Amino acid sequence: MNAQQKQRFAFASIWTAAMLTMVLLTLIVGIIMVRGLPSVTWEFLTGTPEDLGREGGILPTILGTVALGLVALLIATPLGIGSAIYLTEYTHTSRLTRAIRFGTESLAGVPSIIFGLFGFIFFVNYLQMGWSILAGGLTLALMVLPTIIRTAEEAIMTVPQAYRDVSYSLGATRWEMVTTAVLPSALPGIVTGVILSFGRAVSETAAVIFTAGTALNLPVSPFSPVRTMAVHFYILAVEGISLEKAYATGAVLIITILLINIGANMLVNRVIAKRGK
């Protein structure tokens, strides 16, 4: 085989790999959508499950998912943005910042089942929150914290230095500079990270099932146990309760993730377009 033939063979293989990946994605999304969408009706989205989920809808699991996601973001967003501001605007590289970065990076690598173990022993048992929105939300908050820190940090670092200089020259203090010059400009990037974190809260199972529980009731307080959509989907499938409802719940999950990704991408594109000017 000469160099040209080798190239032709190699490129054909690479094209095949790329197209195979796209086909796999299409298959996975397609199968769930085709089999699930017909059962996704208004009654399904707004009804309560009956007979363990064999009949009825998934409203409590939608509310549970939203509640957990909101608690997680309510805690992780200020912490994450604060951390990013501190690391980018308030300090230089030191032993302390290296330790903080190590902590953040390590936290990003911890598998979700470990978060589940921790949330179970710490929030559920030690702090006696029981299986609840609060325990699940707090566990998720720690899980998404690294994502929020990283995206906020990246967004802040792309703010032109001139903005800061101008702000200082007008007599702003550091915090005034951050709030009037840096944050408004970094906001779309920060929001992107927050939206993607909500996506992680939606798709998470292992960390949630042992901290928020599997109760199918409508949540009434932060101490209510809840079952998220992903957990409901898992239970429907693994316990063989209803394949039809599992596909339908899966379709709702995928649409949610799709909307979250589209929203995040629109924000990113807006930032890129603005920067291009």
Added chain:
Amino acid sequence: MKERAISIMLLVAALGALLALALITYFVFQSGLPLILEVGLWNFLSGTTWNPTADPPQFGLLPMIVGSLWLTVGSLVIGVPLGIAVAVFMVELAPPRLAQFMRPAIQLLAGIPSVIYGFIGLTILAPLLRSTFGGPGLSVLTGAIILGIMILPSIIAISEDAIRAVPRSLRDGALALGETHWQVISGIIIPTARSGIVASVILGMGRALGETMAVIMMIGNALIIPYSPLQPATTLTSNIGLELAYATGAHRDALFATGVVLFVLIMLLNGIATAFVRRPAFSRRGT
């Protein structure tokens, strides 16, 4: 005064992640380490029987360790060549329009909940493999194929960054010397991006090792030491996920002890990956 207070508050926020890591480490180890010390680390890791409710209970992790090993290696066999090929494709071969279309698609692949992957393994792939190869269908092979697809986005994202970071001058110089594009890719670009690609593989490995719910759905959960990919298995993670809901006493401690083993393994992998690139633990998705 106000400025000072704000700067202290920001520092406290910044310490949050570090504190979280410390708390997680402390509580998982506090719950799991005593049992490891009691059973003995070597006995715990090399014991072939897991029977936590027997009298006396037996805590042997070997079946799960072998299961995790099978599954992780298997998913890498599927995911690594495919992932690196797609990364090369995105940077070197894809027409810009196609790349623009594929990027959000790969992002979606990363965002799809792991339980959906597990479900596809359970309802589509397992019956397919059962009718093709026989056996139970829910097996190491099913899990490895689906996990291989699941780790693709991490491998693609980090490899792509590494390949993109190869200086233009290097490849332009080689092209000018009359090498074919493929010779440049295989002889210059991939070797130069090697450390980033290795990091992506290690992080993919971490993801495969850490995945839980999808694995439970696909691999049959048999507490045996599998000697063929067509056999069912149990992994370190899937066993925790399956038994934590009802475990009490020493049984529960043993699950936390399994968590300790997993935690140490993942931290080692992350450490190795960090040594290969500067900021790798920030995979686009995490675990």
